[in-house]
Amino acid sequence: MLEIDRYVVSMVGNLEVTGTVPAELLGRPLVMAANHIGTFDALVLMKACWEIGIAPRFMLAGGLLDAPVLGWALTRSGHLRVERGKATVIESFATAVESVKSSDTPLLVYPEGRISRDPGLWPERGKTGVARIALAANAPVIPISQWGAHEAIHWGNESVNGLPDLKPYVTSFLSALRRRPRFKVHFGSPVDLSDLSAGKAGDAVRAHKRIMQAVTDNLATLRRDEPDLPKYHDPTRPTDTRSPWR
Template structure:
């Protein structure tokens, strides 16, 4: 595993070899992102707000988002495209192993994550190397799964995103989103046939009819000043700051639904544990 001793300091970030806007986005990814934006527009009403400084446009960064539903990645792609960039996603290996979709996602430059395996460290190294080389932003979910929290607030999550940012010496931009959970039901852990797919398709068609609001907010970079990749406990402290920033940006988006979503998805599992990040 790569070991970088890089500090993030308030007010500035270590420079990279590329400071101009990224222009090497694969054509396939640009094409798919354009199609995605059209699909999101058909499904609902996308509203994007941003506190992202202009100085960070075109620079490598980690985008850390809350995970609320199976459709929210499509919403995030459209929101990022609206702001003018196409991030690389850290994607579970199962999706990259799928026929047709897997090779397409791989060709787009997305990063493979083998959960629970020794090779998971390779995903960390690839992400750090890409970011330090001045590549496109990397988007990841610190929670690692769709939230099981009863009120759909962010779960505790894991430190992987924080460790990547500290090792690469790049800023973390928190993304808070709300509404995408209404587009498609959670469904099942895996989709093995028509019986699993049909409820998802039916819920999407209802969204096309009802057009829910998809609200996405890009926050100001998280202050990771004083934290380093090699200091014990700093990854945990960075993770806590990231999650609080995400939850803080989420609160205004769901101000009229503070305790739980009005939209009821009967298929979404919950574990009864309250989010530690609720404002």
């Protein structure tokens, strides 16, 4: 899966990776939290992680894991499923905590749970799931900020029911092959959660705020020349929320 991913990302655009994961955090429980900007960004993150020498498991929405070919490959690679807004999310949380505790492979999670609908593509409010997983597993959190992957493939449609629904994906991907966008990924410093615990009321919210603010602050550095709206406009992406972290 990684070999295919590296080839596809290199074919579509140019990847720039900054930051890393401290050596002392490798081989122990570790959670990584990234902003979600497009349908292509998981592939970009996989390649970025490979470049710094790690291969995390992703906690991904069921829809992506059910996708033809890609979903099969992601599932075979050991990535975890979460169904946003469903009762099984409790089971997914327990599985994620146990996975972090018992594995030397980092778990990468999108705190927002979906591609941002903020007009400027800044991080949404998100959920406290990542924070609760990290606190329950007593694991440090590495914030990951990324920019540029939104230019590879459009947001598209809520569901694909026929060939016409595939048009925004195909046309945007072919356009990206010609333009070769620049994908930027930054691995930030560990978020300090040392004064927080899983059993204390309100600590999950406090941890979530610190994680999201770290992701947003590092994202601001990546997109200094696009402080408000993205220069690349995706007409299919909903823009009905506002980021509270900017």
